[in-house]
Amino acid sequence: MSNDEPTRPDLELQHSAQRPDALPDADLVHTPPEFAVSEEDVHVSEGEFIVGTSLWRDAWRRLLKNKLAVFGLIVTILIIIAAIIGPPIIKATTGYTYDYIPNNADLIKSIPPFRSADGSFSWAHPMGTDNSGRDLLARVLLGGRISLMVGIISTLVSLLIGVSYGAVAGYLGGRIDSLMMRFVDVLYSLPYIILVIVLLAMFRSNTPTGQLVLLFIALGSVSWLTMARIVRGQILSLKNQEFVLAAQATGVSTPRIIFRHLVPNAIGPVIVYATLTIPSVMLSEAFLSFLGLGVQPPLASWGSLAADGIQNLGIFPWQLIFPGVVMALALFSLNFLGDGLRDALDPQMRR
């Protein structure tokens, strides 16, 4: 294909002379019936391009203006880093791990923070130990790993199910949509925590890891409902836009239109809701572990640590205080971050 009118660089001038505000008289505004275009009109100048700031850069700037969100972001990052590198550091410096029970722990006695077994000051256990003499800091950090893992993986599961389900329902519309969404409504009407308890009790696994996987699946499979609704709503408003028609007109297949063209356009609300799903899933996990249905010993999560701690609240309060405070801090931060992201990605909603 050859264009016999090559682009010429000298059109900067031409263009500026033709800007609407430079038009001296009205009759040029009408397209005359004897439609004639001079050759020069075919070219464009560089000035026609807009240098845009991307949506993400804008959102990032708005996020940084929100002090609570920045606080949430920093604390979240710190907690994640601590959960990842904390346990190996403790092991290297003091030799303690989350399941290390010292030999002399024959008497059931929990050591308070910053004390050694004989009651003198010591750096060995900054958070004290639990009833079996295990280092509480190591266990809280491990609990953080597990809690965050449950939060993130279950959210990913809910993302996978919720986004595909909502997108398909929204795009196909009509009767299929009604049917799919009524199913969601039915699931919504069930008390989800009971559903999870039933799921966990039915498929009870014998190994701690098996139980953990079951927890991911159970929590993920009940937390996708809102995600499906959000995505469906987004797709409904997007699918009548012209770019979808344009994609159809170029012969793009339906699955490709849904997942390559539409879903990326709904990414903002999805990110926001996913960020808010993580703390809510973590809270559910804590609740389940508190009831003894979640993480099984010797593994620990913030919920199971709190459950252990509450039994000795009167005598060894640090067993509840440390996991509880850390968990609260993490949940606050994640929620602040999620709220901040929502404001940053959807500036209209703030007004």
Added chain:
Amino acid sequence: MNGRNGNLLEVRDLRTYFHSEDGTVKAVDGITFTLKRGETLGIVGESGSGKSVANLSIIRLIPAPPGEIVSGEIIFDGQDLLRIPEAAVRKIRGSRIAMIFQDPMTSLNPFMKISRQLMEVTQLHLGHSKAEAYEHAVKMLETVGIPDARARVDSYPHEFSGGMRQRVMIAMALSCQPELLIADEPTTALDVTIQAQILELIKTLKQTTGASVILITHDLGIVAGMTDHLIVMYAGKVFEQAPTTELFARPGNPYTKGLLRSVPDPTHEQGKLYQIPGLPPDLARLPAGCPFAARCDRVQEICRREFPPFVQLSSEHYSLCHFAKEVYDESAT
């Protein structure tokens, strides 16, 4: 019937209805035309006259339900598009029949790079590898006159102006060298200086590729210099159909005459612009007689009672009017 007789597209008695709660909307009600290879057909009409629906019907993109192509034949290069499976139509879309839409601000996906949107078409239809498709995308952008195409190809649509985006749309439409290009009001959303550039671009590319073009517009000024044949649509019906020069010189339908009078003439100082009185009728509740009767300046008793005949005025000139011959004769003088 095949491509050898020179007809790329034959549409016969196409009817597309929309079923709504208020009754059936006959958006397109019996249009027939042929388009030869290399020719340009203009479809003119007011908003809601069915011109866009007619063209979406050609590539079978009418949302169903509520839409339905009730009857007709759309013979594209020998095969009836209404009677082949969806998968086969999808192969034709974008590769042999391509479309350009009205609003370039919304017809590009805001979340995809220009390069990816251009590459998608050729990867799909021409089996290009990623590298080939990328090179092709750059080449296409150069073809449509985007300066510094290689640097621009990885931009997002919001970094382009309206005119530039329409060029990208044209590049995308022409990527697979389609035999038929349907341009649905390609310049409506652009300002006048850009309009001229885009039309000239379509014209040039049409000449170099030999594609046939269907140009949909409500602006008679645009079709005059661009098209070989014209169809004037009103209320889902073809009101007049003729070679462009003849239709401009000698319209045979009161509606066409009204449209031609409504075009502002820059060489004359007009006190007041002419307008056709009234509004187009509700397509779900069409009157018994001529749908234009209520607005027509030469309406007679018969117009309100009987649906007008489709009168042949010359070898290729048809008009839907009880008084087509009279109007045609008056126009000659």
